[in-house]
Amino acid sequence: MTNNPVILTGDRTTGPLHIGHFAGSLRNRLRFQDSHDQYLLLADTQALTDNAHDPAKIRRSVMEVALDYLAVGIDPEKSTICLQSHLPALAELSMLYLNFVTVARLERNPTIKDEIRVRGFGHNVPAGFLCYPAAQAADITAFRATREPVGADQAPLIEQTNEIVRRINAAAEKDILPEAEAVIPRSGRLPGIDGKAKMSKSGGNAIPLSASPDAIATAVRAMYTDPGHLRIDDPGKVEGNVVFAYLDAFDEDEAAVQELKAQYGRGGLGDAVIKRRLNGVLEALIAPIRQRREEFAKHPDHVLNVIRAGTQRAREVTEATKRDVVNGLGLFQL
Structure with missing residues (x-):
């Protein structure tokens, strides 16, 4: 002590x-x-x-x-x-x-x-x-x-x-x-990947720390963004957009995230682009955790x-x- x-x-x-x-x-x-x-x-x-x-x-x-x-x-x-x-x-x-x-x-x-x-x-x-x-x-x-x-x-x-x-x-x-x-x-x-206020295991709207690359990609593709952002040129809403909430939480390049938000708000940025970035950020976070977990699980x-x-x-x-x-x-x- x-x-x-x-x-x-x-x-x-x-x-x-x-x-x-x-x-x-x-x-x-x-x-x-x-x-x-x-x-x-x-x-x-x-x-x-x-x-x-x-x-x-x-x-x-x-x-x-x-x-x-x-x-x-x-x-x-x-x-x-x-x-x-x-x-x-x-x-x-x-x-x-x-x-x-x-x-x-x-x-x-x-x-x-x-x-x-x-x-x-x-x-x-x-x-x-x-x-x-x-x-x-x-x-x-x-x-x-x-x-x-x-x-x-x-x-x-x-x-x-x-x-x-x-x-x-x-x-x-x-x-x-x-x-x-x-x-x-x-x-x-x-928030959960479905946009609900609470991420939970029981709600099925969470990404486990042990998630595989395929599971991460599937979860990111399913993420709630802006239902009114139908075309790339349409201005999109950042507030309530789960992808940006996750980028704020995990992307270490804050300046780049802010630029993406501005571009998304103006129009001209598709959901696929921001989801692709988030997928890379989450895989970089989870991959070493997943690897260490697999090693500990052997013992x-x-x-x-x-x-x-x-x-x-x-x-x-x-x-x-x-x-x-x-x-x-x-x-x-x-």
């Missing part, structure tokens, strides 16, 4: 990661691992909150997500990769924290309300899903994380985490747990040992925090 700030981040284990994850979080994680004590949580317990009907998918996806972490360059010597379900302190803290939050407050959380709507739960919301803010508070505080990289839509969860922290500290009459700062990236969420025992070692380190940290909370609250000791 160092004096660096602590960051907790991670992903639900519901399938391989995609380029939206790379743009939104993985790039930052590569940067953070040199300046922070970073924990990456393979969130299999959280994945159960809306996938309890298919635990086999969650089990398979643990290795898939771990492979993606290693393939993009996460260094297990710098970042601790750990498995949520094998950290019992997280579940114990979640249960404790549920006594410091009301059902009404959980239901008012904007992030949870939106996710319930998107998933179409109606009145059949899994209890684990509704209680997710308390569970995330347990995840964050168990590692004593003070910085939490999240999208703007997830910020209410950090706010609720800090509410729970303040209640715990007030009950203990001392500061047992630190509050966390939401670190929100400047770039917005990358599953190594990947499993990385998870085991990281989980053991994480278990020591989270158990110590749980003891501090239990003692701070004055619970009975045996």
